[in-house]
Amino acid sequence: MRTLFFAAILMAAQDAPSRVLPDGKVPADARLAPAKDYDGYFPFEVPATRAAWEKRAEEVRQRVRVATGLWPLPERTPLNATVFGRVDRPDFTVEKVAFESFPGHFVTGLLFRPKGKTGRLPAVLSPHGHEGRLWDYGEKNVRGMIARGEERFERSGRFPQLARCATLARMGCVSFIWDMLGYADSVQISTAVAHRYSKQRPELDTPERWGFFSAQAELRLQSILGVQAWNALRALDFLAGLPDVDPARVGVTGSSGGGTQTILVCALDSRPAAAFPQGMVSTSMQGGCTCENTCYLRIGTGNVELTGLFAPKPQGMTAANDWTKEMMTRGFPELEKLYALYGAKDRVMCKLQVHFPHNYNYVTRALMYSWFNKHLKLGLEEPIVEEDFEPLTPAEYTVWDAAHPKPASGDDVEVAFLKSLADASDRQLAGLTPEKRREVVASAMDILIGRRVPAAGAVTREKVDKKDLGDYWQFKDLLRISGEELPLVTFHPKRKEWNGKVVIWADGAGKAGLYGAGGAPRAEVKKLIDAGFAVMSADLLYEGEFLADGKPLAEQPKVKNPREFAGFTYGYNAPLFSRRVCDLLTLVSFVTNEEHGPKEVSLVGVNGAGPYVAAARAQAGAAVGRAFVDTRGFRFAALKSPRDPDFLPGALKYGDLPGILALSAPLPLWVAGEKGRMPEAVTAAYAGKPDAARSMAGSSDEALGAAIDALIAP
Secondary structure: OHHHHHHHHHHHHHHOOOOOOOOOOOOOOHHHOOOOOOOOOOOOOOOOOHHHHHHHHHHHHHHHHHHOOOOOOOOOOOOOOEEEEEEEOOOEEEEEEEEEEEOOEEEEEEEEEEOOOOOOEEEEEOOOOOOOOOOOOOHHHHHHHHHOOOOOOHHHHHOHHHHHHHHHHHOOOEEEEEOOOOOOOOOOOOHHHHOOOOOOOHHHEOOOOEOOOOHHHHHOOOOHHHHHHHHHHHHHHHHHOOOOEEEEEEEEEEEOHHHHHHHHHHHHOOOOOEEEEEOOOOOOOOOOOHHHOOOOOOOOOOHHHHHHOOOOOOEEEEEEOOOOOOOOOOOHHHHHHHHHHOOOHHHEEEEEEOOOOOOOOHHHHHHHHHHHHHHOOOOOOOOOOOOOOOOOOHHHHOOOOOOOOOOOOOHHHHHHHHHHHHHHHHHHHHOOOHHHHHHHHHHHHHHHHOOOOOOOOOOEEEEEEEEEOOOEEEEEEEEEEOOEEEEEEEEEEOHHHOOOEEEEEEEOOHHHHHEOHHHOEOHHHHHHHHOOOEEEEEOOOOOHHHOOOOOOOOOOOOOOOOOOOHHHHHOOOOOHHHHHHHHHHHHHHHHHOOOOOOOEEEEEEEOOOHHHHHHHHHHHHHHOOEEEEEOOOOOHHHOOOOOOOOOOOOOOOOOHHHHHHHOOOOOOEEEEOOOOOOOHHHHHHOOOOHHHEEEEOOOHHHHHHHHHHHHHOO
């Protein structure tokens, strides 16, 4: 069978000289499978040692920072908090709150304080879910819930979000519940935009004027999830900064979408002392709202591992009759194993409550009260029994009034807000020292690309064909790594003629770009071979042999979700740009770790592949000696759709293509396609070694010829 297989390959090669696999066969590459979505399976594999986990945890935490658009962490501008409208209840008070998480962007909510307490008090952040902080189950529904044992009282059962804040205040905690975007008094960004978005808005997607979910927003990692994560961190700033709050005893709890926010704030900030992320810790569905997803967040990870970032601090949850129902066998055992690495297995709890649907009901709240009683050191006698409370009136719970007028909303507000975020981010990066800026961008690129050069032994080779072409050999191979398979062609001088140098050639047409008329190597490649260089090229993902119909990819694959939100796809699947860069890094690993290791590896990127080479060189560092990048004037900012094959979320936030090129410093870099001018960011990066970077004038062919001559020159 194997003989027949290779015979078929050789027959196909007569018609397609670059082809490695039989005609019509595509590589056995796992990345060709349908894209993963939030309804997939997200297991958590616990590392064997605490040290291994802490290394992994920092990698995942950095993923959260980058994905939320909070890398580097924005400036904590003044909150300008207003606390007013005190309402008295027998055991607690309620006050209205408005503060600015960003200048001009308001976070609104209610602050519950216990009566009769002095000194520094424990506190609880209480993010709500998609019911909103003012959720009312209604009289009829709550009676059914009482009959089923889900609630105890009509009034507290009807308003469960506020009921838990009231009980926490009675327990002696200061509690703050604030509005997600578009809920209650958070009016600047509408519910329709933040949570019900479904279709691209071309009128709000230009470099001058863009809204959420647009190509321009995704290129800057601006997302509803990211804004809400920052709002949560600023809510923590507000609460922990109150004079009557003990910042060492702050808990966080929310359910459903509030559970997602609980997970994120505890992953991003070290201040919370205990947590109860309810209803979202699962190896199954990860959160179905646009506000719970963003690009890069769950690539290679999931909510159980994200929850694990809080270890070894105490956190509890339940498994209900929803996507969390299998937690006792898939998810919670892994969290217990993780906590056991710290000798703290008793600090994580999951109670089986599959007789209840998705909830934060009276029974679940009772578990939370007990958990915080213990871990916030409240010292209350158990059991803690939630009592009924008198609901707030609209006048008592509405933040905006005549003295505190409601801010404006609409498209213009959304556009101005995102522009202000972009400007602030640009100023922040520009204000860093060159060394710090490089560190920040390089760290972000680790997430955007997802790989450095794979370690020795990670890439395996299957030899397919070897052909004697006189002065040189033509090799055809299949390279494999982690379920990926790349068809590879190499032209290699006979041993005595080889100068020990290898050029990895990246072409927008794939490895077919090595060839000219008649199936012979193109002139530039032949010139390198004649000078003693080995030249290799592979079809990167969705190039060449990856295309069953031979047609270039017009759009990146996406999940089946009908809503046109990039985060639903790139939150779980690496962008195609990243995957193609990873393919180049696979080639670098294969070459540098080959038994006849080369003296030097160079990268050449032409015909649309220049940006891939720029990013691969940035990730490979000194493993690549010299690089030639024909940019063709490409800029990520000019892309009009998140589904463009070259779309890379976050690229614009970190300096666009010039920012990536700058990461090559101080290694030799030749750039074409920039009309002979070097981008300012690259010039600045090479300030200490200006001769190492050169911008080449002339056409693409002229620049490539000059680069080949420079490679060959002694």
